Amino acid sequence: MSGMSIGQVARRCGLAPSAIRYYERIGLLPRPIRVSRQRRYTAEVIGRVRLVQIAREAGFTIAETRAFIGGFSATTPPAARWRTLAERKLAEIETQMERLRRMRQLLEYGSSCRCLSVDDCARVMGSSDPCPPLRPRGGSGGQSD
């Protein structure tokens, strides 16, 4: 037992072996030692893969993830490069969270919406306040469409 095979690592991490190889190719994972041409991993790699997964799930691209991991891999200190990247990404995260909040509002609102059309809803969303709480609307007077 000189370490895990790629298949074992893959199963442990819930990934396909091909994904592990891919991550290796693009530099997200270190090239492991080999025993008769086959990759042999130490337990360490699990943490590494998990880190990649956290980053990917959070919406980091492969390039970002690489910068992220490569940025302070091993014994490298937190580096300014990393800090910059982090700040950029934090801003993006805020933006994305704001978008999600807006969409959530639209969705939640949608369930109780009285707008005659989605387009009306969009207008409402576009303006600052969510659909005017139950605007009085008779069933018959529309003509803008």
Add this chain to the structure above:
Amino acid sequence: MSGMSIGQVARRCGLAPSAIRYYERIGLLPRPIRVSRQRRYTAEVIGRVRLVQIAREAGFTIAETRAFIGGFSATTPPAARWRTLAERKLAEIETQMERLRRMRQLLEYGSSCRCLSVDDCARVMGSSDPCPPLRPRGGSGGQSD
């Protein structure tokens, strides 16, 4: 002035004309009338495109966006179909927001982190609490990689 050209709509919405055509092809936008083979849009389309943009920016796929818009297009009422979709998506949004929060924590934490390696950080993230507030670590003892 019998309506806007595709180029005008595109410019107003900050999209390429090709995107507008694409949206039309896949059914996100209605086929507009034509004047000598060229598309002519009424102002209405702007709201529609904006709606698409909101949805797309919030992370809806094209298919979702189509269901979303088609779901209560024009004079169609909020429909149960839409409600179901919305609930599914709301759950996804919560998940995604949680991920973003976790990543934000990791990033914010990263700036003040004393872990010797990213992998340590990952372990810490994996456990429930963020890096033990400033674990005592001398500046010179790394060797894990």
Add this chain to the structure above:
DNA sequence: ATACGGGTTAAAGTGCGCTTTAAGTCAAGG
């Protein structure tokens, strides 16, 4: 008249993040 700046189409291309395929290597087991 002709050139120009739009518009039109179908089809192919792009970038991302992998997966799939084809062809081959290798250790163990019947």
Add this chain to the structure above:
DNA sequence: CCTTGACTTAAAGCGCACTTTAACCCGTAT
């Protein structure tokens, strides 16, 4: 010995959301 099953590689394929390309049409200005 030969099969089995997991591994190896490079290269091609896929789904998404568009963009780009190539070849064409068309109204207006010079």
